[in-house]
Amino acid sequence: VPKLRTIWKSCFGDPQPYIDFYFENGFPLFETMIKSEDGKIVSMLTLIPAVFRVRRTDYPAAYIYAVATEPDERGKGYATDLMKDTHDYLRNNGIATAVLFPASDSLYGYYERLGYRTAFAVKRSVLDTPENGKRPTGSQILPCTGEEFLLLRRRFLVQSDPVCYLENPAGEYLYRECFAAGGEIVKLQNETLQGYAVCYKIENSLLI
Secondary structure (H helix, E strand, O other): OHHHHHHHHHHHOOOHHHHHHHHHHHOOOOEEEEEEEOOEEEEEEEEEEEEEEEOOEEEEEEEEEEEEEOHHHOOOOHHHHHHHHHHHHHHHOOOOEEEOOOOOHHHHHHHHHOOOOOOOOOOOOOOOOOOOOOOOOOOEEEEOOHHHHHHHHHHHHHOOOOEEEEOOOHHHHHHHHHHHOOOEEEEEEOOOOEEEEEEEEEOOEEEO
16 A cells, blocks of 8 residues: 555645545545556556446446556556456456546547547536626525435436446545545535536636
8 A cells, every 4th residue: 555655646646635535535445456567566546336327227337547657667568458457357347348537638549549439528618707796596506415415416327328427335435535635515406406516626727
């Protein structure tokens, strides 16, 4: 674990409190795959349980998270070897689908060479503040408890097809992780609708 912490810090640059939160709360829940060379860990990735639903049928899936290689060991194919071994591991354990979200646009080509294809894109919107600075009449933005979040999330997911989503306890972890990362989860409602928003601030942008 100390070596995994070091690789995480050098590759992702997260603040130490967040790294501590992940290894104390997320790490015990998920599977971590490692690539070692001469007894030294050089690459790592995490497998988070997920469900892939298509045509109203659920298939076991895995969300591949935090793929990282020791900076001094990059360019040697270690991450590629680890990804291929991970695919074999998933296949041998009956996992039908693997999904991931590249950390940068430059990585899309790399993952395409490993057999991945783009499923969706994140949308960026610029929203103007209403002239009066007020929300539409009857709408509310309220604190959302973990229990409310999981209930609203499940209501949304059962209606979605196709969709890939994280199972519990990953869903429960997601709620806690949001706040640990300085974000917030809120409940949205008006007279006829109810929903939620998972919100992160990244520099001067709001990711919802």
